[in-house]
Amino acid sequence: GESVGLHLPTLSVQEGDNSIINCAYSNSASDYFIWYKQESGKGPQFIIDIRSNMDKRQGQRVTVLLNKTVKHLSLQIAATQPGDSAVYFCAENSGWGKFQFGAGTQVVVTP
Amino acid sequence: GAVVSQHPSWVICKSGTSVKIECRSLDFQATTMFWYRQFPKQSLMLMATSNEGSKATYEQGVEKDKFLINHASLTLSTLTVTSAHPEDSSFYICSAGGGQGAFDEQYFGPGTRLTVT
Numbered sequence: 001g002e003s004v005g006l007h008l009p010t011l012s013v014q015e016g017d018n019s020i021i022n023c024a025y026s027n028s029a030s031d032y033f034i035w036y037k038q039e040s041g042k043g044p045q046f047i048i049d050i051r052s053n054m055d056k057r058q059g060q061r062v063t064v065l066l067n068k069t070v071k072h073l074s075l076q077i078a079a080t081q082p083g084d085s086a087v088y089f090c091a092e093n094s095g096w097g098k099f100q101f102g103a104g105t106q107v108v109v110t111p
Numbered sequence: 112g113a114v115v116s117q118h119p120s121w122v123i124c125k126s127g128t129s130v131k132i133e134c135r136s137l138d139f140q141a142t143t144m145f146w147y148r149q150f151p152k153q154s155l156m157l158m159a160t161s162n163e164g165s166k167a168t169y170e171q172g173v174e175k176d177k178f179l180i181n182h183a184s185l186t187l188s189t190l191t192v193t194s195a196h197p198e199d200s201s202f203y204i205c206s207a208g209g210g211q212g213a214f215d216e217q218y219f220g221p222g223t224r225l226t227v228t
Contacts, residue, residue: 008152034216043117043204043219044155089154097143097208097217101155 008087008106015111019077023090023102028071030100032093035064035075037086038104044089047075077107085109113139115207117220124195124227131191132223134161134205140185141207145217146178149202161188161205195227 013019025033031052036044048059050066050073057064063076073090087106091099114137124130134144142163147155159169159180167180179191188207192199202224206217 036219041222041224043115043222045219046216049216097206098145098157098160099206099217100157101147104154 008104010106010108012108012110013080013084015080015082015109017080019075019080019084019107021075021077021088021105021107023073023075023105025071025073025090025092025102026100027092027094028068030092030094033064033066033073034091034093034099035062035073036089036091036101037084038089039086047088080107080109082109082111113137113207113218115205115218115220117203117205117223119223120221121224122226124225126196126227127194129191129193130195130225131189132203132205132225134188134190134207134220136186136207136218139207141188142185144182144188144205144207146180146188146190147204147206149204149222151202155204158190161190163188192225195225197227200225200227 034049035047037047038044048062048064050057050064061078065074087104089104090102094100116135118133144161146158149155157170158173159167161167161180161182163182169175182188202222204222206219208217
């Protein structure tokens with residue numbers, strides 16, 4: 001059931017500013033990572049992915065950075081818009097389609 | 112991108128009854144699908160891997176006799192919550208990959224909200 005008192009970390013961002021969401025992953029052998037966006041009551045939506053042989057990958061308004069030395073992943077969203085308000089999860093590949101999800105970060109975009 | 116559907120999108124059932132949730136890959140075949148559970152304000156937790164033509168493999172702590180998985184075809188996996196209890200109330204999400212490789216993106220279904228009264 002629901003854990004009483006548990007809440008997602010929240011990042012409050014002003015519309016038009018850049019957002020940076022951070023994620024620490026656990027398995028140094030993980031070789032593929034995905035950032036997902038989840039809006040309330042919906043399933044996760046793919047944003048961008050990166051393989052472990054890369055440090056950086058850019059998409060449309062989003063950039064993912066991977067630091068394997070410290071097992072850290074970040075998602076940068078440029079010019080954050082109201083539609084970017086959602087929960088963002090990083091997910092690491094623990095083998096052949098099986099993903100381990102991070103705790104998630106709630107992004108709230110303010111006007 | 113590929114489309115994964117789930118049915119029903121929400122269901123309310125009484126304690127002690129069983130509920131079946133379907134996961135379908137609409138425009139691709141998937142030999143493997145995954146079932147996740149998500150409690151409010153929490154992350155997705157992998158429950159089991161559904162394998163077409165063979166038994167599902169369950170994550171540690173997930174009761175296989177309570178959460179029955181059947182991967183009947185390359186486009187359909189079902190999760191049956193047996194003898195449901197209020198603590199089983201959760202958001203159940205399935206995923207499927209479009210290919211067979213290790214680096215394949217997973218496509219997620221829209222989720223099924225289960226409420227057990």
